[in-house]
Amino acid sequence: MALKSVEIQAPRAANPLNDASERELLDRIARAKDQAAFRTLYGNYYQRLSRLLARMSVRHEDIEEVINDTFWVVWTKASDFRGASQLSTWIIGIAYRRALNALRRAKLRPVSDQPFDEDSISVGSTDEQENNQQWLSLGLERLPVEQRMALELTYTLGHSCEEVAAILDCPVNTVKTRLFRARETLKQVLPALAGMSGEHS
């Protein structure tokens, strides 16, 4: 595959604060119903969850509802968190399951899958990075939601394989298989990127 090696930007850490700091916030919520701690924790996750839910094809207008349902659970069940996993794994797992359930009940209508339209890529653009990104976005839309989530959790949120398995509530080997298949599917799209670049350069 004719992809250039590029300097990688380190993916965002799985936690903007370290896990201990976030657990301290959760402890304040559990012990004292501390609104300031709750607001801080909410802010730590709002963008991450917004992005994850958008990647799950939850409609923009429904994302807030899923995030607030998730943090409703955090507020009411803070004292139940036993620390067997990272706090981020617990919170993102709640959001994932809430979104999946909602999508399955068809209460939240998923964004309809767009047909893969190669003409929509502005091949005349001189910004190769921009072209790559457009191709990647289209490729991601082709993936089943479980594979998309495995990629998003690994590459954007920077989780380990074990953490992804905990969030998605599946075995580690299932995560590896999902990512393996996602990579294979993306390869069907990304060579087209190289081909298009060659034709139009």
Add this chain to the structure above:
Amino acid sequence: MSPRIPDTHAEAWVLLPWLANGRIEAVDREWVEAHVATCAECRAEAAAQRMVATQMNREGSLLPDSAATDEQRSFNKLWARIEASESLAVPVAGTNLTPRVARGSRAVRWLAAAVVVQALGLGALGMSSLRGDGGDYKTVAIPAERLGAPAVRLVFEPAASINTINTLLTHQGLTIVSGPGDAGNYAAVLSANAVASGATAEAVADVLRKDPNVSFAEPVAR
């Protein structure tokens, strides 16, 4: 016992995403890196996965200017929901939540408001429209059992826009099932999702009463 060193192409291949994001297990890092150093195919794949990771992160960093505003607005809605819910619960000693108005006095206040709203509605209709049925929000006088879910009856302010009303209903997980009545009154039921999240007709009515776009809100007795 020394750790297993599965220096095989296939096993290294599946772990390349975590080599790319820097979260590969320490026990695997050494042998995977050693394999990649000698395998041109894995090196190319690792580079490809780094590119995918970079592009996905780049996309994620392009947030709209409204993101911060959205976050605060969303939090405010959640907090109002929490306050409404906890106003129905026994206060927890040592909490720093704002004390709430006693429900009894609020109920009286809103019953009085209901009378005013009803009187205005009846006045607008004129006495000829009275049909001797009591005029007590008759179009929403649906037995709660028939609504099939916790429900509230409510009246919106005349100046409230359709968009505002839609937003209000959506955020509270409400769907209008009846109305408008003669006095502009509606009945709305809570969604299954809202109920599953712990919302009750009483709590939602409490929240709606605080909204300037709502002139009356009461739970439908079950």
